[in-house]
Amino acid sequence: TSKDLDKVKAFLAQNDIPANASYYGTQKGKNVFVIHLESFQQFLIDYKVDGKEVTPNLNAFYHDQNTLSFDNFYNQVGQGKTSDAEMMQENSLYGLSTGSAMTKYGTANTFEATPAILGQQGYTTAAFHGDVSTFWNRNNTYKSFGYNYFFSKDYYPNSENPNYSVGYGLKDKIFLKDSAQYIEQLPQPFYAKLITVTNHYPYGLDKQNIDFPATNTGDSTVDGYVQTAHYLDQSFGELMDYLKKTGLYDNSTFVLYGDHYGISENHKPAIAKLLGKDSVNNYDLANFQKVPFMIHGTGLQGGINHTYGGEIDMMPTLMHLLGVSTDGMTLFGHDLLSPQNQQTVVFRNGDWVTPTYTKYRNEYFDTKSGQQVYMKDNPALQAMAKRIQSYADQSLSYSDKVITGDLLRFDKTRLNFAKVNKSSYDYNKKNA
Ligand code: GP9
Numbered sequence: 001t002s003k004d005l006d007k008v009k010a011f012l013a014q015n016d017i018p019a020n021a022s023y024y025g026t027q028k029g030k031n032v033f034v035i036h037l038e039s040f041q042q043f044l045i046d047y048k049v050d051g052k053e054v055t056p057n058l059n060a061f062y063h064d065q066n067t068l069s070f071d072n073f074y075n076q077v078g079q080g081k082t083s084d085a086e087m088m089q090e091n092s093l094y095g096l097s098t099g100s101a102m103t104k105y106g107t108a109n110t111f112e113a114t115p116a117i118l119g120q121q122g123y124t125t126a127a128f129h130g131d132v133s134t135f136w137n138r139n140n141t142y143k144s145f146g147y148n149y150f151f152s153k154d155y156y157p158n159s160e161n162p163n164y165s166v167g168y169g170l171k172d173k174i175f176l177k178d179s180a181q182y183i184e185q186l187p188q189p190f191y192a193k194l195i196t197v198t199n200h201y202p203y204g205l206d207k208q209n210i211d212f213p214a215t216n217t218g219d220s221t222v223d224g225y226v227q228t229a230h231y232l233d234q235s236f237g238e239l240m241d242y243l244k245k246t247g248l249y250d251n252s253t254f255v256l257y258g259d260h261y262g263i264s265e266n267h268k269p270a271i272a273k274l275l276g277k278d279s280v281n282n283y284d285l286a287n288f289q290k291v292p293f294m295i296h297g298t299g300l301q302g303g304i305n306h307t308y309g310g311e312i313d314m315m316p317t318l319m320h321l322l323g324v325s326t327d328g329m330t331l332f333g334h335d336l337l338s339p340q341n342q343q344t345v346v347f348r349n350g351d352w353v354t355p356t357y358t359k360y361r362n363e364y365f366d367t368k369s370g371q372q373v374y375m376k377d378n379p380a381l382q383a384m385a386k387r388i389q390s391y392a393d394q395s396l397s398y399s400d401k402v403i404t405g406d407l408l409r410f411d412k413t414r415l416n417f418a419k420v421n422k423s424s425y426d427y428n429k430k431n432a
């Protein structure tokens with residue numbers, strides 16, 4: 001009911017923080033590229049194998065003076081994996097504790113998603129992905145999010161040719177190259193989301209595309225990861241080279257993020273080897289959940305930002321850079337550039353990270369030193385854990401209520417927000 005939404009809004013109002021005035025609106029009106037880096041973890045940035053960088057193009061981008069790069073940024077997905085990352089990135093709503101929110105609620109629910117909001121600001125919005133349109137119920141969910149266009153596998157030349165695909169879909173080099181052809185034709189300003197897929201478990205690549213040494217952890221499901229990550233990096237580099245030639249590079253803002261881990265916690269000995277450690281504990285595993293988050297724009301004041309945050313924070317951060325007010329929006333994340341950011345990262349299972357303490361799998365650690373800390377005889381930890389846990393639990397349960405109760409349909413406070421007309425969109429190639 002609308003009373004339930006009032007409770008959610010009251011909770012969000014208690015935790016509301018102002019934007020950073022020196023960044024607000026600095027990217028206003030620019031084209032936006034969102035590049036979803038499949039299964040890409042932060043540890044890959046500047047990582048070397050046999051003295052060679054795995055991802056030279058992404059590393060250069062990460063260190064560019066016009067890139068804001070976050071190095072304490074965590075994935076917060078649950079079982080919905082990619083779709084949870086998308087839900088957070090587009091809506092600042094968490095995925096659900098089980099299953100995929102996009103699959104269960106994407107078709108019927110009301111959302112106030114980034115494409116719909118930017119559509120109202122005069123943007124053309126399009127999503128691109130080299131898999132079939134139905135995966136994670138994207139074909140329906142993107143209508144609810146307000147995407148004008150969704151270019152899925154059918155739209156790409158030769159997509160039926162098995163040599164053009166590996167794993168879940170088109171090879172990233174082909175996918176990004178052909179997507180650029182569509183993007184160039186979009187009316188500007190546009191918001192274009194590109195979801196890559198080659199760097200996906202089980203990290204397979206045809207011989208001719210392998211251009212990097214595998215690691216030798218002895219774990220065969222892990223050792224190909226740097227090879228597909230390197231391939232993703234090359235695809236990204238080729239896209240950037242192309243966009244520089246067309247001029248789109250200069251009048252666009254780029255948002256890059258890794259959606260979730262590539263190497264699961266079932267591979268602890270291999271993780272230890274990759275990190276150069278004898279073994280890994282829960283603190284190392286919490287750190288291993290870090291993924292990249294980078295925003296690049298010409299003239300943007302870049303640098304490596306150590307603020308603690310996660311995927312839920314991407315949308316308010318981007319909105320403010322674009323000069324779109326988030327007042328009245330139902331967002332569970334916070335602008336990572338706000339000087340008042342509370343830096344509380346909530347994992348989908350209720351664990352959390354702050355700059356002071358990390359809670360992971362019922363153990364507590366000093367976030368700075370990595371030392372395990374114990375509740376007993378530690379009043380500072382007790383007080384903080386109680387406060388943070390309550391915030392984490394409330395955030396997750398209120399976000400769940402928004403989705404399971406379809407609460408945004410009751411949102412009367414955002415009078416200016418035109419409701420998305422789902423039936424006005426047709427993503428079927430046959431009708432395009
Ligand atoms: C498939 C892709 C993979 O379309 O996006 O999703 P994931 O398995 O990473 O959740």
Ligand code: MN
Pocket residue numbers: 038039081082259260
């Ligand atoms: Mn994924």
